[in-house]
Amino acid sequence: MVATTQTFAARLSSVVAGSGSMLCLGLDPDGMTDAAAAERQCRRLLDAALDSVCAVKPNLAFFEQFGSAGYAVLERLRAAVPDDRLLILDGKRGDMANTTSAYARALFDVLGADAITVNALLGADSMAPFLGRPGRGVFVLARTSNPGAADFLEAPAGSDGHPLYQQIVAAATAWDPGGAIGFVVGATAPEAVGEVRRLAPCAPLLLPGVGAQGGSLEDAVAAALDAEGGGAIISVSRGIAAAPQGATTAAREYRDRIAAVRSAR
Template sequence: MSTFIQTLDHAWHTTNSLLCVGLDPEPSKFPGAYANRSDAIFDFCKKIVDATAPYASSFKPQIAYFAAHRAEEQLEQLIAHIHLKHPGLPVILDAKRGDIGSTAEQYAREAFDRYRADAVTVNPYMGFDSIEPYLEHEGKGVIVLCRTSNPGGSDLQFLETAGRPLYQTVARLAAEKWNAKGQLGLVVGATFPKEIEVVRSIVGDMPLLIPGIGAQGGDVEATVKAGRTAAGTGMLINSSRAILYAGKGDDWVEAAAQAAKDTRERINAFL
């Protein structure tokens, strides 16, 4: 069985894409035909996945958008659909979990045994023992929050620790102590390209999940130049709303596919 890192590396090369399509379904934004459908979230996301898969190297469902609508079973169906119909494209469950070890064990089971995700996002605020249970799941990826794309991230992530900002300490711990099994990646927002460059210099070729290029306004050129590895990969550049809701009419599926294609081409233009 291939590991998350191996699958991701293969996907980067076979798809010629660093695009990660975020799946943040909000039923109020769905086409009118989905009104009152019990399977609306699954079917909407399935159509997005099938339309954008030719242009993406990964998918990232955000668990809150499913759980808020009691659609956890639809999330299970969706991840199973991606694995069945688009094998080789890894699924990152965006859950941002962070709790003590015994609870983290249950969150890890949720992500990897229930949902069958290939990787999960986690919060490092409680230290390594809150991350370690995820690493016990062989071959699965664990993507640690480092420098997030939201403005308030600076409240904590720029606090000085041992003479450096906290986000740099997280990057160093991930690269030098926590990644013994080679399963880790880091979240670094596209809204802070200078910090992407700093993190890349610390962690080498570790994968970086980079949100923020779509609705949040991150600069694609600056992001790519700051985060790419020598091989021209190393990034999962995420776009969610700008793809999901690219079209407002009957051609919404085609519009999503075109938005994904255009985003991939914008990224590739700077590699």
């Protein structure tokens, strides 16, 4: 993590340009027997894929399940991600403002996140503590990639009858001090990706759901790109970690497929 006066959106643009990639390596060491095994898998994936990605996204649950040993792995992984890549900590935090202040200190100040994922359903006051660090990003859950996302996030809400995820985007955009808030939108719902981009034309978008979850990379990327042909991060976890052709080749293939969509605009 480096000190900066840039907004997170500007930092993302710089990192994408420097790395030549909009691919994010998801670190989800599922099925590991202990923290040491989780760390070995993550190190293997970093060694294999770092050259092809702009960001690295550990899912906190797979480390926190091992207690202090897992937390120590997160600290070491922070040191292994270079300054010219972004570290996104995926914990989907959200609570009362005093609690989110503690979450913000843990994720930004202790673990050194460049960006985090959050649940904004507790409203503006719960989000404020996450927004006070220049250059750091906050990806708000909008329309997630799991099938159950339709249960609530796509249900009509409020007097206008728009889906809940669209109301979340509209509200969170109004809370943004400038270039800090982005949105998580599943690649499994490219039409929702397009709606979020329409509602938030300049916001960074984080797209999970490509690969094992079956989301169409090409459709999601095309819907997510901003007016400059950027503004998005496409996260792939199992599609790289478990790829039969190997993680290095898989990461390069995903990177190049994303680049092809951008070039075709």
